[in-house]
Amino acid sequence: MDVRLILMGPPGVGKGTQGELLAERFGIPRLSTGDMIRAALKAGTALGERVRVYYEAGELVPDEVVLGLIAEAFDGPATAGGFLLDGFPRTVSQADGLGALLAERGLKLDAVLSLEAPERELVARISGRRVCEACGLVTHVRAVGDDAPCPECGSSLVQRSDDRAETVRNRLAVYREQTEPLLEYYARSETGLTAVDGLGTKEAVRDRLLETLQYAESPA
Numbered sequence: 127m128d129v130r131l132i133l134m135g136p137p138g139v140g141k142g143t144q145g146e147l148l149a150e151r152f153g154i155p156r157l158s159t160g161d162m163i164r165a166a167l168k169a170g171t172a173l174g175e176r177v178r179v180y181y182e183a184g185e186l187v188p189d190e191v192v193l194g195l196i197a198e199a200f201d202g203p204a205t206a207g208g209f210l211l212d213g214f215p216r217t218v219s220q221a222d223g224l225g226a227l228l229a230e231r232g233l234k235l236d237a238v239l240s241l242e243a244p245e246r247e248l249v250a251r252i253s254g255r256r257v258c259e260a261c262g263l264v265t266h267v268r269a270v271g272d273d274a275p276c277p278e279c280g281s282s283l284v285q286r287s288d289d290r291a292e293t294v295r296n297r298l299a300v301y302r303e304q305t306e307p308l309l310e311y312y313a314r315s316e317t318g319l320t321a322v323d324g325l326g327t328k329e330a331v332r333d334r335l336l337e338t339l340q341y342a343e344s345p346a
Contacts, residue, residue, distance in 0.1 A: 129154055129208040129339075130233060132215075134308070135241035136301045137294065138248035139324040140331060144241060145212040147332045154208040155199070162195045163187060173198065193223040200231060208236075217304055218311050237339055238312040241324040241331070245298055253291040256283035 129152045135141040142158070149156035166174030167181065173194050180187045196214070199205055215221040228234065254267040260281035267274075276283055287293065312319040322334050 128236075129210075130228075130236050131209070131339075132211045132235060132238040132312075133241065134213070134239065134305065135324060136243075136248055136305075137297050138251040139241045139243050140328065141212060141241055143328050144324075144331055144335060145210055147328065148335060149210045151332075151336065152208060152210075154210055155204045156210045156212050157196065157199055157205075157214070158212040159192055159195065159214045162199065163192075166195060171198075189217075189220050189223055192220070193227060196224065197227050200227060200233070215308065218307050221308055221311050235317045238315075238317050238319050239335060239338065240309060240319060240321045241335075242321050243324040245295075247325065248298060249291055249294050252289050252294045253285070255285070255289050257286055258282070259284055 131148065133141055133145050133148065145156045145158070163177050163181075166177055168174070173191065176191050176194075177187055180191070192214070196211075199209070211224075215224050251266075255264060256267060256270070257264050258276035258279065258281050261276060261279045263276055263278045265277065265283065270277055270283070274283065275281065288297075309319060320338050322331070322338055324331055326334075
C-alpha cells in the first residue's frame with residue numbers, strides 16, 4: 127500500500143512518537159530532516175559536506191540543501207512504497223519546494239496531518255521532563271514526582287535549559303509564527319489539512335490518526 131504523508135505539530139505534541147508508529151504501521155520510512163542531516167554528515171556524502179559547512183559555521187541549513195536531501199530520499203528504493211515526512215516542511219517556501227519535487231516524480235500526497243494540543247499541555251509536557259545526570263535516563267515529573275531521584279540509579283534528575291517553561295513558550299511562539307501560514311497553505315491545497323487531537327495515550331492518538339486516514343486497526 128503506497129502511503130505518502132506529512133505529519134506536522136508543535137514541540138511536545140508527540141509528533142516523533144506518532145511518526146514512528148505510523149511509519150511502522152504502513153511499512154514506510156519516517157523522513158525526519160534532522161535525522162537525514164545527521165546521517166549525511168556521518169556518511170560524508172556530497173550533500174553532507176555542504177551541510178557541514180553550515181553546521182560548523184553555526185548557520186541554518188538552506189532550504190535548497192534540505193530539499194536536496196529529501197530528493198535523494200525520494201529517489202532511493204526505501205521510499206518506493208511511500209514515506210512519512212516528520213516536521214517537514216516548516217515554511218511555505220519549503221512546501222513549494224516539496225511540491226515541485228513531488229510533481230517532478232509524478233507523486234502526490236495522501237494526507238497532511240496536524241497534531242494539536244493546548245499550549246498549557248505542551249508546556250507541561252516539555253518543562254516537566256527530567257534527565258539523570260549520571261545514567262542519562264529521561265523521565266517526567268508526572269511519573270516520578272518533584273525533586274525525586276533517578277528511579278534507575280538514584281542520582282539527581284535535572285531539567286535541561288531548553289526545557290524551561292519560558293524557553294518552551296518562546297519555541298511555541300516561533301512555531302506558531304512560522305507554521306500558521308503553512309497550515310493555511312495546505313488547507314487550501316488539493317490534499318487539504320486534517321487536524322488531529324494530540325491529547326491522550328500514544329495508542330489513543332495513533333488510533334485517531336489511523337481513523338483519520340481510514341485505515342483504522344481491526345478490533346482484536
